[in-house]
Amino acid sequence: MAIIRNTIAKKAVFEIIQSNSTAMSQTEIFAKVNNICDRVTVYRILERLVKEVKIHKIVNINGVINYAPCNSCEHEQQVHHDHLHFSCTTCKKLTCISDNHIELNIPSNYQVAEVFLTVSGICPSCSTIL
Amino acid sequence: MAIIRNTIAKKAVFEIIQSNSTAMSQTEIFAKVNNICDRVTVYRILERLVKEVKIHKIVNINGVINYAPCNSCEHEQQVHHDHLHFSCTTCKKLTCISDNHIELNIPSNYQVAEVFLTVSGICPSCSTIL
DNA sequence: TACAATTATGCAACATTGTTGCGTTTATAA
DNA sequence: TTATAAACGCAACAATGTTGCATAATTGTA
Ligand SMILES: [Mn+2]
Ligand SMILES: [Mn+2]
Ligand SMILES: [Zn+2]
Ligand SMILES: [Zn+2]
Numbered sequence: 001m002a003i004i005r006n007t008i009a010k011k012a013v014f015e016i017i018q019s020n021s022t023a024m025s026q027t028e029i030f031a032k033v034n035n036i037c038d039r040v041t042v043y044r045i046l047e048r049l050v051k052e053v054k055i056h057k058i059v060n061i062n063g064v065i066n067y068a069p070c071n072s073c074e075h076e077q078q079v080h081h082d083h084l085h086f087s088c089t090t091c092k093k094l095t096c097i098s099d100n101h102i103e104l105n106i107p108s109n110y111q112v113a114e115v116f117l118t119v120s121g122i123c124p125s126c127s128t129i130l
Numbered sequence: 131m132a133i134i135r136n137t138i139a140k141k142a143v144f145e146i147i148q149s150n151s152t153a154m155s156q157t158e159i160f161a162k163v164n165n166i167c168d169r170v171t172v173y174r175i176l177e178r179l180v181k182e183v184k185i186h187k188i189v190n191i192n193g194v195i196n197y198a199p200c201n202s203c204e205h206e207q208q209v210h211h212d213h214l215h216f217s218c219t220t221c222k223k224l225t226c227i228s229d230n231h232i233e234l235n236i237p238s239n240y241q242v243a244e245v246f247l248t249v250s251g252i253c254p255s256c257s258t259i260l
Numbered sequence: 261t262a263c264a265a266t267t268a269t270g271c272a273a274c275a276t277t278g279t280t281g282c283g284t285t286t287a288t289a290a
Numbered sequence: 291t292t293a294t295a296a297a298c299g300c301a302a303c304a305a306t307g308t309t310g311c312a313t314a315a316t317t318g319t320a
Binding site (some may be wrong): 065084101102103104105110114115116119120121 | 150189190191192193194195216219227231232233234235237238239240241242243244245246247248249250251252253254257
């Protein structure tokens with residue numbers, strides 16, 4: 001049950017996430033929300049958006065959770081967001097990279113649920129020599 | 131410069147990490163250290179061991195940093211610990227799985243440094259039906 | 261062996277990220 | 291319009307990690 005309501009703050013948070021080209025942390029999102037709501041509310045909204053499969057969580061290589069819109073996520077399965085993420089060591093931006101089917105080579109006695117693949121390095125804009 | 135000393139606490143921490151079959155967080159390591167040193171010291175020892183390429187860091191899927199011995203790490207390159215990690219959703223244990231060469235399919239304008247690949251699911255011991 | 265130089269430690273304080281409880285407000289649908 | 295469940299604000303808490311600084315320990319050298 002539990003009907004999820006579409007509140008002003010929720011719309012704002014989703015709009016912020018969707019209009020950004022890279023993933024964002026709760027801290028970054030809250031900074032953009034312009035005190036429309038409490039920081040705890042942002043956390044709770046993010047939870048709901050994840051549950052609705054409108055956004056997905058990505059743990060960055062420093063351990064901070066980031067959020068990005070679910071554009072290429074398979075809504076049916078509700079669990080597989082198994083695309084690649086790129087974490088730029090220069091600008092610190094975390095980018096979703098779709099279309100990256102990987103072949104895993106895990107011992108068969110391990111039951112795989114989700115795949116988390118993040119690559120660090122230098123992103124195109126940071127590697128451009130001016 | 132900066133000669134790294136081999137202190138009692140450092141030996142103890144390394145021994146704990148090496149004798150454990152799975153990766154451990156600072157919290158778990160400190161719990162085993164039996165008050166031989168302060169918790170801050172454990173953090174600083176872990177830093178040093180990482181610098182020496184004796185252990186490597188793994189960010190678990192919940193964002194907590196774990197540490198495991200560098201058995202299959204390439205000490206020459208000092209950066210590539212690109213083996214797979216398995217995070218069991220049942221027992222919460224994080225295991226290093228060697229021998230997992232993966233083919234990435236990243237746009238060529240991204241400069242890759244490190245690959246972080248963690249798979250969640252159920253580990254062999256948790257999936258054994260008794 | 262004693263000393264000096266420098267690394268390592270303890271402790272307290274702080275920072276960041278995330279969570280929980282609870283009373284109040286608000287959205288939604290009947 | 292009103293009842294009800296969902297969402298919210300606020301305060302407090304928890305977990306994890308960091309920093310500054312005075313003190314202690316290790317190690318090479320005299
Ligand atoms: Mn993504
Ligand atoms: Mn490992
Ligand atoms: Zn960049
Ligand atoms: Zn398990």
